[in-house]
Amino acid sequence: MDLDRVIRTFVLAEQLEVHANQPERPVDVELVSWIGGDYRRLFLRVQGEQSTRRSGGGEMQGDVLYGRFIAPYWSVVAGARVDTRLRKDVVSVDGENPSNGRRAPSARSTRGMIAVGFVGLAPGWFELEPTLLVSDKGDVSLDLQSSFDLLLTQRLIVQPWVEINAAVQAVPEIGVGSGLNDVEVGARMRYEIRRKFAPYLGVSLLRRTGVTAATTHNLGERRSVGTIMAGLRIWR
């Protein structure tokens, strides 16, 4: 009868994948984990991408959030995010005039942010993780992710998702403009060989908008990027 107080650890590698059609052949990792009981949990989220080419860079983003279960499907979370980018090409823009961008040698940029948000399940079974971020320089941005499981069979599951990034102010150092930055939609189709072990194939389309689009365009990247991916979803 004390089992209702057990502290559990959950680790989900939502993505362990290769972006097969990208020139950099990046590998992409997304981990979601928590430790805690029913009402209070510490959430850890890690997202990273690393080029498999010698010339390529990578980026990593990590969240440490304390969460409280406040309503049947919702935890409110608060904590910090660290964003690190290692780039061969770093761009500097003034936000107003994207054409000022210039190439620079590889460099690392790191920024810390305060994060607050929710982790939960919206009506209709949408997993939703809206997060509001305030950087050490006072920049405010919003990160919204949502996904959904569609069962083709009991084991073959399609998971469409959407991720939206928006910012209140431009952060030129990292190529962020104000307003809606990018929208990514995609779907992964996994086969649950076991509940905890599912290989998948997926596609996604990233659409950059506004200043962000213009900035990256100057680096020779396209406004829209389509990706084909293959990977594994594992949890324990």
Add this chain to the structure above:
Amino acid sequence: MTRRRFLHAAGALGALAGLRRLAPASVSPANGSQLIPDVETRVVGSNNRVELVIDRTPFGFGGRRGIATTINGSVPGPLLRFREGERAAIHVTNRLREDTSIHWHGLLVPNAMDGVPGVNFPGIHPGQTFVYEFPLRQYGTYWYHSHSGFQEQLGHYGPLIIDPIEPEPFQYDREYVVMLSDWSFENPLKILDNIKKQGSYYNFQRRTVGDFFRDVDRAGLRATIADRWEWGKMRMSPIDIADVTGSTYTYLLNGLPPASNWTGLFRPGERVRLRFINAGAGSYFDVRIPGLEMTLVQASGQHVQPVTFDEFRIEIAQTFDVIVQPTEDRAYTIFAESMDRSGHARGTLAPRAGMSAEVPKRRPRPTLGMMDMGMAMSMGGHGGMSMPGMDMSGTQAPAKPSADASMAGMDMPTPKPAAPAASGHAGHDMGSMRGMVTPDMASSGGAGVFEGTLRDGTIIRASNLRAPGTIPEPVMHAGSTHGSASAGTAMETRSRLSEPGAGLGEDGWRVLVWTDVKRLTPAATFEAPAREIELHLTGNMERYMWSINGIKYSDAPDPIPLKHGERIRLTIVNDSMMAHPMHLHGVFMELENGHGPECPYVHTINVKPAERVSLLATPVDPGPWAFHCHVLLHMDLGMFRVFQVSEPDGTMTTSEGAAV
């Protein structure tokens, strides 16, 4: 052959290649190895002394092996048989590396003998022998099981029969115990961990895209989308029938898997009494014997007026004694489907050993309806609604919905009391009631003085109580929705005792429902309750939390006080989407199914989703008594409370080990 001789066969609940072979060849399993319990353990003598040893023993079948928690080396444990009016002395020795216990399910015993660690006693420590001694104050079919950790899931249970002093009001030629249970080769802790992280972990019968298109074909696009949205809006699933399923469970009959085909012998024309016991840790069974009708003679161990049917659902921890009369010289299959249709247990009644009959196909898994979500059915306009792919279960349901009324465009009614005498939480100021309970309220001048809400959210009513033995009116849920531990609180709860339950009653044969069950002899005095105690069963599948009034046991404050000898009405309201078999220790409850003084006695009652069940009881034995859901995981996660019965003089005593 005498009755008792036949019990030897009944008691030989399995047979084992390699370990021991006590059972006749007829019950020898076709496949795999079984542990055999000792044949009948009744010791006829002055003191009914029984020795039980709890140990770990290899157990398996179908080539798979695991370790069971056994009683005298077998699963199930030995059949204990006593006579009413005598005294039992049961010596229980613990050879495990952890504490153990035995609870005598349904038996009225002194508090210290009830066997719930942390409530009635400290538990039996490794190496220790504990002596259970109690008078046998009743007759009937019961069972016993561990109340420690997950031991019950691991095989720690057995049948128990108390023969009556008075001759029984029915005849039979032979009898068998049919004990149904569930076994997994997975560690129960692992099962819990999996389900805690993904509520649907063991459910391989979820709705798919194919189901969507099938529903569109049948009911149209609009209605199907409306249906999916209604459920999606609540983040509930109409197929949440069982949380641990046949994907990990093997369903056992007398300890044997379906392939082993436990067999009970009969001579055509004989009347055979089958003592069904559901010892499942998490499984309800729908039982039928194709070709035979069954007549119920006892429920929860107590005589009832005979009622005949073709199928019954046995709730977890319940016992039903039925009589069948096979006349043909052929085998009959005892078919026990799990409620969610993810598996079945099976046995055979046959004139000769080695025979078998056709094993029926399992039916498709049932789908819950809006009624299970507690959607108000007493709304104005149309009398009901139906949604694609949903059985609005219940042939006898008072509010049988019309088949074509659609959910689409439905408006939620505003909560309103459905009946003046049953206004739910309405009118109670929950806030101001908090903390009002006086610990010694029982001594404060008799029943009926306290009315309000206890600190754990339990509602107590002492006035405007309806007549005893009557069925509760539908009630709209008002006030608290029990916090984050409770998802999708039922909007309206009502009596559903006349319904067979999800997935039953649509096959054109007779199904036992609780409104059919009447006590054999009407109560000589049938008093009205002095107080009503209302508890709400709550849960959240998302986090797999289970609670009462939204509060887990470990967070619950003081026990719920009851006065020795007072007449109480216990009202159990299910605000969750799953069925819960609720069991109150230490007292027989009279199920208010509309039959007044003929209301049947029960020790366990299933409460369907969005159901409101009321029971009458007169607690006499003082001390703390457990009240809990008999789904092992639900109980362990907090669907558990303690009722504290006062001494005759009104004082409260705590028995040893009660301080936890």
